[in-house]
Amino acid sequence: MIKKLFLLVILCSLQVAVAQELSCTVIVNSDQVNQTNKQIFKTLEKSLNDYVNQTKWTNRTFSVKERIECSMMITINKYENSAFSGTIQVQSNRPVFNSTYQSPVFNYQDKRFTFNYVEFAPLYFNPNVFESNLTSVITYxxxxxxxxxxxxxxKEGGTPYFKQAQNIVNLSQGSGYAGWQQTDGNRTRWELVDNLLSNTFKEYRLALYNYHRLGLDNLVDNASLAKQSIAGSMKLFDKLNNVRPNSFVLQAFFDAKSEEIANVFSDGPKVDIVKLKETLNEIAPLYSDTWSRIKY
Structure with missing residues (x-):
C-alpha cells in the first residue's frame, strides 16, 4: 500500500513538472477548399496541436490546472500543391480567482496567413533564423x-514574451510573407507587438492588470471595490485613446471583453454608470448597443 501511494505521489509530481503552459485547441477548417482528399488538413491539424501543446515555451513550471485555455482556428480558403492561404483566429482565456469562470483576454483574426506545408513534415521553429511562416506565425x-x-x-509581466514575439517579427520581415512589416497596412503582427512594447501604450498594460488582478479577481470578495477597479481601467483606456484613438490593442481588448464588461456592470453594487457609459461609448463606439444594456 505504501509503495502504491509513493508511486502515485511520484506520478502526480511528474504530471505537474512536465505540464506545458498552454491547453490549446487548434482547428484547421478546410470547408472552403474544393478538395476531395481532406487528409492533409487533418494531419496538419494534429501536427499543430502537438506542436503548440507539447512544446515547452517558458522556463516556468505550470500545473495542469494553470495551463492557459486558448484556441487557434485556421480557416483555409485556398490550397494548391503545398501552398496554403487563409486566416487564423486566436483566442485566449484567463481564470478568475474564487470562481470557475474563464475570462476572455484576447480575440483577434489575422487575415494575412499564407504558408507552405508538406504532409507529415515535422514542425520546427528556429529562434535564430526564419525558416517557416507556418511555425513563425503560430509561435508568434x-x-x-x-x-x-x-x-x-x-504589472508588465508579459514583457519577456512580447520581446520573443518581437524577435520573430524582426526575423520574418525579409521573408516576403505579409503581416510582418510596418508597411503591410493596419492591424499587422508588427503593429500588435510594437504597441504592446511601446511606452506610448503603457496605460493599456496597466489597465490589463487593474482590470483582472484588482477587478475580476476580487468580484467575489468585494464586488464594489472590484467594479471601481474595472471602471478605473476604462479611464486608463480613455487616456490612451486621447493619444492614440482607435488603436490596435484597444480594439482587440473590446473585441474580447465587451460582453463581459456589460455583464459585470448590469447587476450588483453600482458605480457611476453615467460616466462609465460615456467613457465606453467614447473609446469603443462600435459596441454602443452592448453598452446600452448597462442600466442606471
Missing amino acids: YVYIILGIDADTFV
Whole structure:
C-alpha cells in the first residue's frame, strides 16, 4: 500500500513538472477548399496541436490546472500543391480567482496567413533564423498569448514574451510573407507587438492588470471595490485613446471583453454608470448597443 501511494505521489509530481503552459485547441477548417482528399488538413491539424501543446515555451513550471485555455482556428480558403492561404483566429482565456469562470483576454483574426506545408513534415521553429511562416506565425501568437496572460497577473509581466514575439517579427520581415512589416497596412503582427512594447501604450498594460488582478479577481470578495477597479481601467483606456484613438490593442481588448464588461456592470453594487457609459461609448463606439444594456 505504501509503495502504491509513493508511486502515485511520484506520478502526480511528474504530471505537474512536465505540464506545458498552454491547453490549446487548434482547428484547421478546410470547408472552403474544393478538395476531395481532406487528409492533409487533418494531419496538419494534429501536427499543430502537438506542436503548440507539447512544446515547452517558458522556463516556468505550470500545473495542469494553470495551463492557459486558448484556441487557434485556421480557416483555409485556398490550397494548391503545398501552398496554403487563409486566416487564423486566436483566442485566449484567463481564470478568475474564487470562481470557475474563464475570462476572455484576447480575440483577434489575422487575415494575412499564407504558408507552405508538406504532409507529415515535422514542425520546427528556429529562434535564430526564419525558416517557416507556418511555425513563425503560430509561435508568434503563442508568445502573444503568454504575454497578455502574464500582464493580467503581474504589472508588465508579459514583457519577456512580447520581446520573443518581437524577435520573430524582426526575423520574418525579409521573408516576403505579409503581416510582418510596418508597411503591410493596419492591424499587422508588427503593429500588435510594437504597441504592446511601446511606452506610448503603457496605460493599456496597466489597465490589463487593474482590470483582472484588482477587478475580476476580487468580484467575489468585494464586488464594489472590484467594479471601481474595472471602471478605473476604462479611464486608463480613455487616456490612451486621447493619444492614440482607435488603436490596435484597444480594439482587440473590446473585441474580447465587451460582453463581459456589460455583464459585470448590469447587476450588483453600482458605480457611476453615467460616466462609465460615456467613457465606453467614447473609446469603443462600435459596441454602443452592448453598452446600452448597462442600466442606471
